[in-house]
Amino acid sequence: MHYFPYVPFLLFLMFHTDPDYSAAYVVIETDARDGLQGCGLTFTLGKGTEVVVCAVNALAHHVLQKDLRDIVGDFRGFYRQLTSDGQLRWIGPEKGVVHLATAAILNAVWDLWAKQEGKPLWKLLVDMDARTLLSCIDFRYITDVLTEEEAYGESGNGTFCFPEEQMLMHGYPAYTTSCAWLGYSDSTLKQLCAAALKDGWTRFKVKVGADLQDDIRRCRLIRDMIGPENTLMMDANQRWDVPEAVQWMSKLAEFKPLWIEEPTSPDDILGHAAISKALAPLGIGVATGEQCHNRVIFKQLLQAHALQFLQIDSCRLGSVNENLSVLLMAKKFGIPVCPHAGGVGLCELVQHLIIFDYISVSTSLQDRMCEYVDHLHEHFKYPVIIRRASYLPPKDAGYSTEMKEESVKKYQYPDGEVWKLLVLKKTER
Amino acid sequence: MHYFPYVPFLLFLMFHTDPDYSAAYVVIETDARDGLQGCGLTFTLGKGTEVVVCAVNALAHHVLQKDLRDIVGDFRGFYRQLTSDGQLRWIGPEKGVVHLATAAILNAVWDLWAKQEGKPLWKLLVDMDARTLLSCIDFRYITDVLTEEEAYGESGNGTFCFPEEQMLMHGYPAYTTSCAWLGYSDSTLKQLCAAALKDGWTRFKVKVGADLQDDIRRCRLIRDMIGPENTLMMDANQRWDVPEAVQWMSKLAEFKPLWIEEPTSPDDILGHAAISKALAPLGIGVATGEQCHNRVIFKQLLQAHALQFLQIDSCRLGSVNENLSVLLMAKKFGIPVCPHAGGVGLCELVQHLIIFDYISVSTSLQDRMCEYVDHLHEHFKYPVIIRRASYLPPKDAGYSTEMKEESVKKYQYPDGEVWKLLVLKKTER
Incomplete structure (x- = not known):
């Protein structure tokens, strides 16, 4: 159950549509022998995925060499670490490119956590006790509308749970x-x-x-x-x-x-x-x-x-x-x-x-x-x-975020077959 | 007076301070024989400049091969082109990394324009007739508070100008x-x-x-x-x-x-x-x-x-x-x-x-x-x-944006002397 080190693996995909949907796809691997991968993504309308990937790389050090249990054990703290990085905060904060990158990374963490628990993400959330659930949320800047204590009170002091x-x-x-x-x-x-x-x-x-x-x-x-x-x-x-x-x-x-x-x-x-x-x-x-x-x-x-x-x-x-x-x-x-x-x-x-x-x-x-x-x-x-x-x-x-291996291979930039064909066509013109 | 093609030249600088201020520095060169360069920048608190530079590169094609007269002749249109790029808009819009990159590019355009007019930027603006000045502004999303016509009325129908x-x-x-x-x-x-x-x-x-x-x-x-x-x-x-x-x-x-x-x-x-x-x-x-x-x-x-x-x-x-x-x-x-x-x-x-x-x-x-x-x-x-x-x-x-040649040389990433020393120190540890 040792979930370090993490190894993010970054790529982007492009599909032939209008607009040219593209995605920054983050894969987190660990040294655990369970073979599980956490997959996360954020998409763009084509151009711009390279900028998001650059931001993922700038944030990646927050995830590398970390233990999954430490991350989800203080998920609010980890969220704050990603979103309030002393230097990167200037190019956000919590908006645009850096926030899209944050989403891609955290989506991968949630996917890994849910896989490790053997549950679809919605069920992981439904089964979570209220205190744990609320401890994932950064209430910074929203306490004038909702505090953790108020949210806890609303939950009936137990789990957030109704019939499924x-x-x-x-x-x-x-x-x-x-x-x-x-x-x-x-x-x-x-x-x-x-x-x-x-x-x-x-x-x-x-x-x-x-x-x-x-x-x-x-x-x-x-x-x-x-x-x-x-x-x-x-x-x-x-x-x-x-x-x-x-x-x-x-x-x-x-x-x-x-x-x-x-x-x-x-x-x-x-x-x-x-x-x-x-x-x-x-x-x-x-x-x-x-x-x-x-x-x-x-x-x-x-x-x-x-x-x-x-x-x-x-x-x-x-x-x-x-x-x-x-x-x-x-x-x-x-x-x-x-x-x-x-x-x-x-x-x-x-x-x-x-x-x-x-x-x-x-x-x-x-x-x-x-x-x-x-x-x-x-x-x-x-x-x-x-x-x-x-x-x-x-x-x-x-979190249903995992892509098929053959799609990743085919659409990965710049080595995927689809990209190679595009480059070839451009050269032929 | 032919101001095409533009050649942006990108680099970033880091200064030894806390936080480590850094800047994406855009230089626009033209084929005019006046030797003028347009310099623009946007700064970050250290990390993140590489992300901004990536966004500048994604936007650069809007500037390359353009004539300065065409840009400033329809400055609102050019502004809209940069900020509403069909695909890049998704990773903003008009916020965070892409907007910082937009600022760096446009600051360089304004610097070049003011240099070409032989005036400090403030004087270029002061001397401009109201219609031209207002034609630089994108009123999109603010017309519920201020329209171009209202702003023109406020200007006294002539130049915006009072004693200096x-x-x-x-x-x-x-x-x-x-x-x-x-x-x-x-x-x-x-x-x-x-x-x-x-x-x-x-x-x-x-x-x-x-x-x-x-x-x-x-x-x-x-x-x-x-x-x-x-x-x-x-x-x-x-x-x-x-x-x-x-x-x-x-x-x-x-x-x-x-x-x-x-x-x-x-x-x-x-x-x-x-x-x-x-x-x-x-x-x-x-x-x-x-x-x-x-x-x-x-x-x-x-x-x-x-x-x-x-x-x-x-x-x-x-x-x-x-x-x-x-x-x-x-x-x-x-x-x-x-x-x-x-x-x-x-x-x-x-x-x-x-x-x-x-x-x-x-x-x-x-x-x-x-x-x-x-x-x-x-x-x-x-x-x-x-x-x-x-x-x-x-x-x-x-626009007072131009840096000294020796500073650019010394602090440029990754070839500047300051960076080489940093890498050396890190290797020695």
């Missing part, structure tokens, strides 16, 4: 983003919608914000396809300023969206609050989170009533540790968590967090669902399982 | 941070204070937040040294949570600080607002900004009445372009700008911005001053000149 049967039987409800990307033709859109409806999907997200008339046409088409009883969400990917967001969404209100996602800059807490206030009479909520960079931003979004749906991200926040603090704050403010997924592996990871949230924190499915994109799962050793538009709880030990 | 004589004669008032770092002995502190008073300094900043009793002793000592008529500021470097900040500062109120700087997380707009409100009856203002990562954060700090002194940073925000937008917003809200300086070259750079602010935007010195740290100026070709505790306006063309 519902989850195991029906899974966690998902919604699909795959039907209505910008740029899809109307016929593609119709075709994808029809297929999704047939597969049992009832919640659909459409991208908006490039052209109002185009949005109106596409939203009408989708609403007609899915009917009034199904749920429609809209996603603007930060395209608008605050006044523009309100004007634009007023024009799309007739299609009854449940929420508008990322209407403006992810840093604009007060802007989201103004949009929320203006759109409330139209019955439209505001959702955001995939680019909210830490718990301090989420704390304020909650304090300012700036969102009605909170979208955690398993690779932007500081891994499970920071996501736990956000789940607990959302619970306190009564705001449903509807995780961001897609990218590379986000579905695989975040399903663990939201299943834990249901069983042990929110205990409700009201207004809750997890994003799903049918993309790149083939590269993962334990890919998500979707049944009747729901995530089935993973049964394999770990 | 006052500035040229007396300079811009500075304050010193060099007397009272944490860890200085009482005798060092007394000695430094006495020397500073003798040199004409009237404004002093003391670091606080590690130990309350120690703070009380040191603040009493400094206040006794400088007397009641001089100004004392305090700086906590993000050490506290919100409630703790209020409690701690209540205990230090007797020493009459003008402000408490960085009481908590730089991301916590609502936290700073709560602290401001609680400390106002004690006559203590809140100052922050050196780690506020973009104009959207500053916009909200102003909207929420979260600060009484705004501290811009010339190497964290997106260069002159983004700082201009913050100066104009601060003017609208009537909040004095008191820039952050120190680090590597911050004094050299930010003096240009604050001198422009006085001449063309705020036209007031009320409650205004610029930080000064007497440190590392010897490496700059055009170092700051301080007379009677004031910055004298630079007269040399450019």
